Amino acid sequence: xxxxxxxxxxxxxxxxxxxxxxxxxxxxxxxxxxxxxxxxxxxxxxxxxxxxxxxxxxxxxxxxxxxxxxxxxxxxxxxxxxxxxxxxxxxxxxxxxxxxxxxxxxxxxxxxxxxxxxxxxxxxxxxxxxxxxxxxxxxxxxxxxxxxxxxxxxxxxxxxxxxxxxxxxxxxxxxxxxxxxxxxxxxxxxxxxxxxxxxxxxxxxxxxxxxxxxxxxxxxxxxxxxxxxxxxxxxxxxxxxxxxxxxxxxxxxxxxxxxxxxxxxxxxxxxxxxxxxxxxxxxxxxxxxxxxxxxxxxxxxxxxxxxxxxxxxxxxxxxxxxxxxxxxxxxxxxxxxxxxxxxxxxxxxxxxxxxxxxxxxxxxxxxxxxxxxxxxxxxxxxxxxxxxxxxxxxxxxxxxxxxxxxxxxxxxxxxxxxxxxxxxxxxxxxxxxxxxxxxxxxxxxxxxxxxxxxxxxxxxxxxxxxxxxxxxxxxxxxxxxxxxxxxxxxxxxxxxxxxxxxxxxxxxxxxxxxxxxxxxxxxxxxxxxxxxxxxxxxxxxxxxxxxxxxxxxxxxxxxxxxxxxxxxxxxxxxxxxxxxxxxxxxxxxxxxxxxxxxxxxxxxxxxxxxxxxxxxxxxxxxxxxxxxxxxxxxxxxxxxxxxxxxxxxxxxxxxxxxxxxxxxxxxxxxxxx
Ligand code: PRX
Numbered sequence: 215x216x217x218x219x220x221x222x223x224x225x226x227x228x229x230x231x232x233x234x235x236x237x238x239x240x241x242x243x244x245x246x247x248x249x250x251x252x253x254x255x256x257x258x259x260x261x262x263x264x265x266x267x268x269x270x271x272x273x274x275x276x277x278x279x280x281x282x283x284x285x286x287x288x289x290x291x292x293x294x295x296x297x298x299x300x301x302x303x304x305x306x307x308x309x310x311x312x313x314x315x316x317x318x319x320x321x322x323x324x325x326x327x328x329x330x331x332x333x334x335x336x337x338x339x340x341x342x343x344x345x346x347x348x349x350x351x352x353x354x355x356x357x358x359x360x361x362x363x364x365x366x367x368x369x370x371x372x373x374x375x376x377x378x379x380x381x382x383x384x385x386x387x388x389x390x391x392x393x394x395x396x397x398x399x400x401x402x403x404x405x406x407x408x409x410x411x412x413x414x415x416x417x418x419x420x421x422x423x424x425x426x427x428x429x430x431x432x433x434x435x436x437x438x439x440x441x442x443x444x445x446x447x448x449x450x451x452x453x454x455x456x457x458x459x460x461x462x463x464x465x466x467x468x469x470x471x472x473x474x475x476x477x478x479x480x481x482x483x484x485x486x487x488x489x490x491x492x493x494x495x496x497x498x499x500x501x502x503x504x505x506x507x508x509x510x511x512x513x514x515x516x517x518x519x520x521x522x523x524x525x526x527x528x529x530x531x532x533x534x535x536x537x538x539x540x541x542x543x544x545x546x547x548x549x550x551x552x553x554x555x556x557x558x559x560x561x562x563x564x565x566x567x568x569x570x571x572x573x574x575x576x577x578x579x580x581x582x583x584x585x586x587x588x589x590x591x592x593x594x595x596x597x598x599x600x601x602x603x604x605x606x607x608x609x610x611x612x613x614x615x616x617x618x619x620x621x622x623x624x625x626x627x628x629x630x631x632x633x634x635x636x637x638x639x640x641x642x643x644x645x646x647x648x649x650x651x652x653x654x655x656x657x658x659x660x661x662x663x664x665x666x667x668x669x670x671x672x673x674x675x676x677x678x679x680x681x682x683x684x685x686x687x688x689x690x691x692x693x694x695x696x697x698x699x700x701x702x703x704x705x706x707x708x709x710x711x712x713x714x715x716x717x718x719x720x721x722x723x724x725x726x727x728x729x730x731x732x733x734x735x736x737x738x739x740x741x742x743x744x745x746x747x748x749x750x751x752x753x754x755x756x757x758x759x760x761x762x763x764x765x766x767x768x769x770x771x772x773x774x775x776x777x778x779x780x781x782x783x784x785x786x787x788x789x790x791x792x793x794x795x796x797x798x799x800x801x802x803x804x805x806x807x808x809x810x811x812x813x814x815x816x817x818x819x820x821x822x823x824x825x826x827x828x829x830x831x832x833x834x835x836x837x838x839x840x841x842x843x844x845x846x847x848x849x850x851x852x853x854x855x856x857x858x859x860x861x862x863x864x865x866x867x868x869x870x871x872x873x874x875x876x877x878x879x880x881x882x883x884x885x886x887x
Contacts (some may be wrong), residue, residue: 218814225637225670227646231619235532235666243667244675250680253263261521266306268490278707281732287392287723289707290494291518294296298488299497299516300345300378303336303559305488314338317564318586321367324414324570325580332367332713334562337374338365340479344375347478351406355380355489358499360404362426364384365569366412368447369545372408377497377516378582380489384499384511387546388413388420389844391867392428392744394509394793398501400433401511402716403440406474412450412463416574419450423465430471444468447475452562493517499716500548502654510725511716512548512654519552519657520560522710522827526559526658526679530648531591531620532665538585538617540566541593549624549652552710557658560749572598585613592640593622597846599632599640604781604804610639622648622664626847627750629772633672651675651750652702653656653736655726657710660684661748673772674747681708684748684752686740691730699756699766702740703733739766760793760828767850768829770797773824774817779807784840786854788833797829798857800837800878809836833857836881844870856882 232261237246250882258275258293272294279288307313314335322329348652352361354527359381363369369385376383384402399407409426412419423446430441450463497516501509527533539558543549572580584592604611621641628636628649647670651661660682661675668676668868678684683705686698694700702768711734715722729735739751751766762801767785774783782802790796801817803809814834822830855863857879866872 223672225646225672227666227668228644231532231646232666232729234534235664237528237532237667238665240667240669244666247403247680251683254681258291258521261525262517264524265297265520266300266310267295267297269294271295271493271614273480276707276709277863280706280727280734281349281452282336282723283728283731285720287727287802289518289713290709291515291521292493295493295517296490297517297520298378298490298492299520299556300341300374302490302520302554304334304374307334307562308338309322310560313562316562317368317569318559319367321567321751322569322583322586323801324574326414326575326582328569330367337367337371337559338485340371340769341374341378342484343479343482344368345378345447345486346393346482347475348372348375348381348406349379349486350482351445351473353379353381353406355491356382356495357406357582358382358384358402358404360384360386360395360399360402360407362388362407362409362422362429363447364388364410364415364422364449365544365567366410366413366447366449367567368408368410368449371568373498373545373551373555374559378486378488380491380495382496382498384501385546385551386501387544387845388422389415389544389546389870392425392432393867395425395429396432396436398509398511399441400434400436400438401501401509402499403438405440406443406445406500407441408445408447410447410449411465413569414450414551416571419463421463423463427466427468433764434492442471443567444472445475445478446472450487458837488601491516494713496713498551500551500654502548507734510685510721511718512656512712513714513716514710515713518709518711519556521554522658522708523557524560526710527553527561527563528661529664530650530659531622533558533563533591535562537563537590537619538566538587539563539591539593540568540589541622542568542572542580543595543597543624544845545592548652548657549593552658561656572602576609577602577605578612581610581613584615584618588617590617591620591622593624595846596623596628596632597626597842597858599623599636600775600782601629602637603632607639615642618642618645620648621645622650624650624652627752627772628673629775630672631772637672647672649673649675651738651748655712656736658708660704661750663691671743671745674743674749676747677822678748679708684740685733686742687730697742697744699739699751701730702736702748703730704736705733707734741766760790760795760797767797769825770799770821770829773798773821773829774801776824777817777820779804779813780817782837782840784837784848784850784853786829786850786857788854788857790832796832798833798835798853799831800835800840800853800856802837802840835878838881839871839875841874841878842870843868853878866873 271292499511646665649661663676741749752768787795788798
């Protein structure tokens with residue numbers, strides 16, 4: 215296999231960024247990395263010294279067992295210490311650090327007319343009130359609270375209120391169906407659900423209260439009535455142009471169960487003593503889909519998650535006091551938990567909190583917001599970059615993006631064409647792109663460049679973060695040295711790694727530790743190049759073996775999207791009589807180009823040239839759109855079934871647009887070439 219040409223060039227950190235950076239050059243990175251592995255005790259102790267501990271730790275900074283053959287898997291950070299997350303990310307700044315007047319969030323609504331600024335002092339006072347409301351509703355330490363909210367400040371207040379009183383929050387992305395919400399409420403056995411009446415996402419009005427009612431009804435039908443109270447934020451009404459009298463939503467009301475947020479908050483005190491928790495008490499549960507079966511409730515704990523989100527945010531975005539940082543993710547996913555709520559607040563940062571979507575009311579919305587708030591650090595997903603690339607340079611050119619200093623990417627491999635566009639057009643060739651590889655399970659970045667230290671190769675997540683020791687294993691679980699491709703695993707924990715699957719420790723051990731005893735298995739394929747850079751080659755389940763050669767679907771997709779007429783591509787495997795498996799490719803073309811035989815030939819040539827003849831696709835099919843979850847992830851299971859013409863599709867409820875599937879089946883015949 216050859217590295218595509220565009221990945222050969224190395225991009226060095228800009229000197230002006232290096233001057234004041236926390237990790238100013240590559241040798242500093244290497245030195246700190248060495249210390250983090252050789253003396254983790256001293257390394258993490260120094261980080262912990264930034265925070266308030268009601269009681270100091272009695273145990274070491276980290277204890278663990280990663281080997282299933284030697285007993286239960288466990289990770290403990292700062293055993294014996296007592297602290298409170300909410301105190302550390304709010305009170306510490308307001309009371310000890312004089313940041314009470316500093317902006318914590320610039321909230322920007324779905325419509326540009328709706329916006330407000332919220333200071334650290336205000337976040338603290340709303341959070342304390344909310345904490346008292348939750349207590350009033352009967353929530354105690356250790357109880358679970360499900361949160362089904364759009365991107366509004368109350369979402370942050372509710373998470374922090376839970377953290378303050380020791381309740382465990384379980385945020386469910388507000389694009390999930392009532393069925394998914396029900397499943398997550400039931401698994402967590404939450405006693406309270408916090409939701410809103412409704413929200414506009416683009417032009418679409420979503421009746422969140424109705425979905426919540428349906429979810430609670432479904433829980434009841436299934437014999438589970440753990441939720442006794444539902445706290446409802448009057449959001450959509452406040453956002454309608456005509457003011458409070460307009461209510462397009464018929465909000466049904468169960469007066470025994472439902473409580474209006476505003477009413478409860480107005481009677482609530484601003485004083486709330488934090489609950490002092492054990493370092494290893496749970497902070498939250500966040501559900502992530504398993505490749506099969508029901509979602510996993512990933513559990514993160516207080517102290518380790520605090521240290522890790524703090525340090526990754528500080529170093530990966532090189533946080534400086536005057537930054538305006540914007541992460542476009544939804545808090546319903548781990549990216550929002552770690553890098554909108556906890557990491558930025560732990561650092562006393564000012565962030566943009568955006569409710570809307572990239573193309574509403576116009577395709578320049580992201581760029582407009584960057585100009586409006588003079589955003590310095592911007593963090594988004596390749597899928598958003600590819601979407602916006604389709605509209606060309608014009609929307610970008612209307613806005614002043616000169617405030618930008620660092621760009622971040624997360625969630626999926628970034629193909630070289632998207633990387634180039636992000637770097638050259640959005641960052642104007644001035645801003646390093648930090649391609650951060652991590653997972654819900656890892657709590658924070660694990661492979662990532664540091665912007666002032668790491669020379670970049672487009673598409674590579676580069677090197678491990680402090681305390682993280684990655685390696686590559688072959689099929690037999692043997693470590694492979696030097697240039698290699700195989701299973702990406704980690705040899706030891708870092709403070710922010712998940713502790714268990716909620717109420718199912720056995721599942722945790724089976725999924726992540728059973729396959730290769732002694733290692734945490736990411737489920738991703740990884741490649742280490744001759745310079746030691748790590749490249750994510752896609753999920754192992756998306757790896758395919760063509761004539762005995764291991765190929766990554768992501769790699770083929772990157773090659774296809776290098777074609778100037780392709781906006782997106784997804785590749786799956788299809789059984790093949792001679793080769794074992796072969797490549798079946800779905801491509802979405804830009805508007806200007808017709809899908810025809812010539813196009814297919816150009817694409818095959820492209821892949822052959824970029825990777826090698828072994829990767830030549832057997833099938834290339836036109837895909838006017840790809841089947842995606844509401845969070846924008848491509849559902850490969852469905853593509854595999856289209857490729858195999860298997861029409862028994864099972865559950866399609868997580869698809870954002872189920873009609874896409876029929877279109878793909880109808881275009882199948884054109885694919886065989
Ligand atoms: O396959 C990897 C991909 O996303 C998976 C984790 O998904 P999730 O738990 O939803 O968390 C997403 C946000 C952290 C990983 O196993 N992934 C994430 N970041 C990258 C990535 N693949 C390649 N490059 C990345 N930077």
